[in-house]
Amino acid sequence: MNGVEGYMYPNEISLFWSILIVLYPYITGLVAGAFILASLERVFRVEAVKPTYRLALLTALAFLIVAPLPLVLHLGHPERAPEMYFTPHSTSAMAMFGYVYLWYLMAVLVLEIWLDYRAEIVALSQTSKGILRLIYKVMTLGSNNVSPRSLHIDEKVGWIVTLVGIPSAFLLHGYVGFIFGSIKANPWWSSPLIPVVFIFSAMVSGVAGVMLLYMAIMKLRKQKIDMQCVDTIAMYMFYIFIIDFSLEMLDLVHRIYEADESFRSLDFMVHTKLYFSQIVLQIFIGTLVPLFLLFLTQVVKFKEIVRKRIYVLCGSLILISVFAMRWNVVIGGQLFSKSFLGYTTYKVALISKEGLLVSIGLMVLPLIILAVLLKLLPPWPEKRPQAAAAD
Amino acid sequence: MNQFKDAGHLFRFAGLFVLAFLVFLVVRHFVVPKSFGEYGHYRGAAIGEIAALPIHYAGHQACESCHSDVADLKSHGKHAHVNCEACHGALEKHAEDPTSVTPKLPDTAVLCARCHTATAAKPKGFPQVDPEQHSSGVPCQTCHQPHSPAVDAGGAK
Amino acid sequence: MNISRRHFLILMPAAAVAWESVLAGTPEQAPNYKMSDHWWGMLVDISKCIGCGNCVRACQAENNVPDGHFRTWVERYHVDDYHLENPQVISPDGGKEGFPSVAEDPNGKFFYVPKLCNQCADSPCTQVCPVGATFVAPDGAVLIDQAYCLGCAYCVQACPYGCRYIHPEKKVADKCTLCYHRITKGLTTACCENCPTGARQLADLKNPKDPIHEFLRTHNVQVLKPQMATGAKVFYNDLDGSVR
Numbered sequence: 001m002n003g004v005e006g007y008m009y010p011n012e013i014s015l016f017w018s019i020l021i022v023l024y025p026y027i028t029g030l031v032a033g034a035f036i037l038a039s040l041e042r043v044f045r046v047e048a049v050k051p052t053y054r055l056a057l058l059t060a061l062a063f064l065i066v067a068p069l070p071l072v073l074h075l076g077h078p079e080r081a082p083e084m085y086f087t088p089h090s091t092s093a094m095a096m097f098g099y100v101y102l103w104y105l106m107a108v109l110v111l112e113i114w115l116d117y118r119a120e121i122v123a124l125s126q127t128s129k130g131i132l133r134l135i136y137k138v139m140t141l142g143s144n145n146v147s148p149r150s151l152h153i154d155e156k157v158g159w160i161v162t163l164v165g166i167p168s169a170f171l172l173h174g175y176v177g178f179i180f181g182s183i184k185a186n187p188w189w190s191s192p193l194i195p196v197v198f199i200f201s202a203m204v205s206g207v208a209g210v211m212l213l214y215m216a217i218m219k220l221r222k223q224k225i226d227m228q229c230v231d232t233i234a235m236y237m238f239y240i241f242i243i244d245f246s247l248e249m250l251d252l253v254h255r256i257y258e259a260d261e262s263f264r265s266l267d268f269m270v271h272t273k274l275y276f277s278q279i280v281l282q283i284f285i286g287t288l289v290p291l292f293l294l295f296l297t298q299v300v301k302f303k304e305i306v307r308k309r310i311y312v313l314c315g316s317l318i319l320i321s322v323f324a325m326r327w328n329v330v331i332g333g334q335l336f337s338k339s340f341l342g343y344t345t346y347k348v349a350l351i352s353k354e355g356l357l358v359s360i361g362l363m364v365l366p367l368i369i370l371a372v373l374l375k376l377l378p379p380w381p382e383k384r385p386q387a388a389a390a391d
Numbered sequence: 392m393n394q395f396k397d398a399g400h401l402f403r404f405a406g407l408f409v410l411a412f413l414v415f416l417v418v419r420h421f422v423v424p425k426s427f428g429e430y431g432h433y434r435g436a437a438i439g440e441i442a443a444l445p446i447h448y449a450g451h452q453a454c455e456s457c458h459s460d461v462a463d464l465k466s467h468g469k470h471a472h473v474n475c476e477a478c479h480g481a482l483e484k485h486a487e488d489p490t491s492v493t494p495k496l497p498d499t500a501v502l503c504a505r506c507h508t509a510t511a512a513k514p515k516g517f518p519q520v521d522p523e524q525h526s527s528g529v530p531c532q533t534c535h536q537p538h539s540p541a542v543d544a545g546g547a548k
Numbered sequence: 549m550n551i552s553r554r555h556f557l558i559l560m561p562a563a564a565v566a567w568e569s570v571l572a573g574t575p576e577q578a579p580n581y582k583m584s585d586h587w588w589g590m591l592v593d594i595s596k597c598i599g600c601g602n603c604v605r606a607c608q609a610e611n612n613v614p615d616g617h618f619r620t621w622v623e624r625y626h627v628d629d630y631h632l633e634n635p636q637v638i639s640p641d642g643g644k645e646g647f648p649s650v651a652e653d654p655n656g657k658f659f660y661v662p663k664l665c666n667q668c669a670d671s672p673c674t675q676v677c678p679v680g681a682t683f684v685a686p687d688g689a690v691l692i693d694q695a696y697c698l699g700c701a702y703c704v705q706a707c708p709y710g711c712r713y714i715h716p717e718k719k720v721a722d723k724c725t726l727c728y729h730r731i732t733k734g735l736t737t738a739c740c741e742n743c744p745t746g747a748r749q750l751a752d753l754k755n756p757k758d759p760i761h762e763f764l765r766t767h768n769v770q771v772l773k774p775q776m777a778t779g780a781k782v783f784y785n786d787l788d789g790s791v792r
Contacts, residue, residue, distance in 0.1 A: 007623075007636075007637040007638065007639070008710075009621075009639075009663075009709070009710030010616075010617070010618045010621050010639055010641075010642045010710075011617055011618060011704075011710050011711065011712065011713040012710045013616075016701035016704045016705070016713070016714055017701060017705065071700075074700075074701075075698045075699050075700055076697070076698065076699015076700075076701075076714055076718075076719030076720055077697070077698055077699050077719055077720065080679075080696070080697075080698045080699075081698060082422070083678075083679040083681075083696065083698060084678050084679055084698070085415070085419075086418075086419050086422050086423050087423055087427060087432070087679050087680055088678065088679070089432055089677055089678055089679060089680045090432070091675045091676070092675065092676050092677055092678040092679075092702070093676065094676065094678040094700065094702050095678035095679065097678075106408070107408075111404065114404065118400065140400075141400060141403040141404060141407070142403065143399055143400035143403055145396070145397060145399060145400055147397055149397040150397035150398070150399075150400065153397055153398050153401070157401065179702075182676075183672075183676070183705055183706055184672060184708070184776060185672055185705070185706055185707060185708035185776065186705060333705075334705075337710070338708055338709070338710055339637065339710070339792045340792065341634075341635070341637055341792075424696075427680070430583075430685070430686055431680075431683055431684075432680040432683070433680040433681070433682075433683035433693060433696075434680070434681075434693050434695075434696055437691065437693035437695065437696065438583070438685050438691065438728075440693075440695070441691055441693075441725060441728045441729060442581075442728055442729050442732040442733075443729065444728075444729035445729070446610070446729060446730055446733070446735065447609055447610045447738070448606060448609070448610055448730075448735075448738050448741050448742065450730075450735045450736070450741055451741070452735075470744075472744075472745075472746055473744040474741050474742060474744075476606075476741060476742055477602055477606075477741070477742040477743070477744050480609075481606070481609045481610065505600050505601070505602075505646055506598055506600045506744055508646075508649060509649065510599075510647065510648075510649040510650050510658075511649075511650045511651055511652040511653065511658050512599060512624055512626075512647065512650055512658030512659065512660060513598045513599065514595055514596065514597075514598065517598055517745070
């Protein structure tokens with residue numbers, strides 16, 4: 001009955017964290033990953049990825065704006081969400097989300113984007129018309145100072161912000177992992193490796209996401225893809241993915257070898273309820289296949305068109321894999337009974353507050369926001385307004 | 392001085408932060424419930440609110456204050472420690488208004504069987520029977536007075 | 549050893565006071581209850597439980613527990629002596645209507661295990677609440693402020709015992725309050741009041757006269773999942789090692 005096999009504690013039969021809570025770490029992960037890609041250029045001076053620098057920042061911002069939505073939507077009382085800011089409980093990992101999120105949004109992303117675009121914003125506030133002019137005016141914060149000295153200061157401050165941003169991105173996402181990893185009641189989650197695995201899978205997914213966006217946008221704008229840039233991104237993606245996969249395997253091997261009281265139950269779950277999403281989708285199709293293909297691109301000299309296709313395929317598979325990983329963590333962690341005696345079933349509703357349509361909407365929304373941001377703050381060098389002429 | 396002039400826009404950005412923070416502090420002052428933090432990181436008034444919820448089971452003390460005859464009979468029998476509402480149901484309303492709210496007499500066929508139907512899972516010393524074989528449909532109270540169920544206790548009426 | 553009788557005598561005067569104020573319609577001003585004088589827990593005696601489901605029904609009636617969710621429930625274990633680690637457990641509708649009869653198993657044993665919130669002193673559920681909507685009250689009861697709860701369900705995930713759920717109508721976390729509205733009026737909990745065999749006994753660990761102290765001294769008592777180090781205050785007598 002109710003898709004229960006064996007024995008579940010009666011209150012465990014329905015899941016309390018739905019697909020929305022799968023989206024939450026997924027979207028936050030894309031943010032953290034995109035930001036790390038941006039910082040590659042800014043802090044680590046990987047000049048090859050420069051064409052994606054601004055795109056990565058805007059992508060991170062677009063997804064970050066959406067990140068808290070699934071969390072708030074899944075609350076029984078969304079109107080009480082501000083309580084997290086007013087009376088945050090110091091021992092709760094979730095309570096810190098509000099603050100880490102705001103810090104990351106305002107003190108890191110918005111500030112860095114603002115500093116980077118300031119000269120252009122000032123120029124646009126003078127050249128554009130109507131409502132746009134007003135928007136740009138507000139964005140200048142009333143300062144039209146684009147003297148070389150002020151831009152130099154911006155550059156310096158921006159560098160520091162990025163430097164602070166890297167640990168912040170790690171904090172943002174590592175902490176999301178901690179929300180799960182710190183639950184001692186749930187052996188599927190309770191592991192100090194979870195936050196680290198979350199960070200690395202976040203980086204992989206974010207890098208893959210920005211790479212795909214870059215290639216798609218270039219295609220839409222009928223411009224040439226900078227292959228050196230994409231090759232470099234793919235290389236970093238490959239290396240980070242290796243670390244990510246090793247950590248996940250370490251976690252798996254450790255669990256299998258230790259085989260604690262929960263092992264039989266979890267092992268059974270992985271071989272039944274999670275077989276497709278974990279073994280087939282996440283590990284085989286989503287990890288081993290792209291790892292192998294990316295490895296090939298590192299050792300074999302393929303033609304440009306082949307490399308592009310491999311990158312698109314790998315990027316897509318990685319996005320699916322990381323989504324599957326989030327699914328397996330969040331949903332998998334609720335499919336087995338904490339009595340280790342049974343399993344329940346999760347069915348995604350199509351139309352409901354926490355259903356499939358809402359989830360798809362939440363994944364499309366950041367892309368819409370990104371489109372608006374790209375219009376408002378074009379990242380393309382050839383479109384830079386006459387700000388440069390001002391100095 | 393020039394240095395500060397060229398960093399002026401940064402101070403504006405910082406000013407926004409400070410302003411937002413001040414607004415936050417003011418709002419927080421008004422929004423957080425007064426009793427929050429009274430005993431710990433929670434709304435102290437919640438304790439009183441939970442304690443004030445209405446009860447549904449009056450408790451055997453309340454029953455016994457009127458039904459002292461039953462209490463007396465019960466106290467000498469096997470059911471001495473079975474409290475009144477365990478069989479008669481939640482009767483706080485009756486205790487509050489004994490005349491207009493009167494309890495329904497429980498059906499012994501269901502009630503007795505619930506505890507005394509034989510199964511291997513019950514503690515071995517617990518009196519249990521197969522209701523079918525034991526009485527073949529004769530109501531339990533024919534032989535057992537529920538308030539003092541031993542047959543020799545003169546339950547049969 | 550007559551716990552319920554002794555317990556009853558201790559509670560009697562307080563209950564009388566409580567009852568007057570209940571009748572007067574001012575339960576909130578009930579007895580001169582001092583939180584610092586109590587430290588609540590419960591004793592569950594497995595050897596006395598007959599699986600009648602009285603506690604589950606009483607709890608639902610007392611606390612308006614929604615169907616399909618349970619503040620307390622009863623499990624029936626069937627442990628085969630060849631498979632000690634794999635007990636067969638059932639709890640049809642939380643044991644609300646009792647359990648089907650079973651015949652003796654020559655290779656196994658049956659017993660009932662009533663479950664409820666363990667009122668943990670180091671409760672993992674209150675630790676994770678992001679806003680302080682659930683807490684350990686100064687008298688040891690773990691409570692939920694349903695006017696403040698977000699309904700994020702983090703506490704549901706954090707409870708090792710599966711005692712919490714999101715109330716389907718109120719959309720906030722819900723669980724056993726140890727009948728806080730009763731025990732603060734000098735009454736015992738609805739489940740203890742209605743347990744016909746005395747398998748459940750409310751216990752005040754701060755009251756030196758509470759029979760729980762002698763019981764703990766003279767019996768082999770366990771808590772559930774001690775490896776979770778939750779400081780559980782629901783003590784089980786005669787608990788089989790296979791129970792989880």
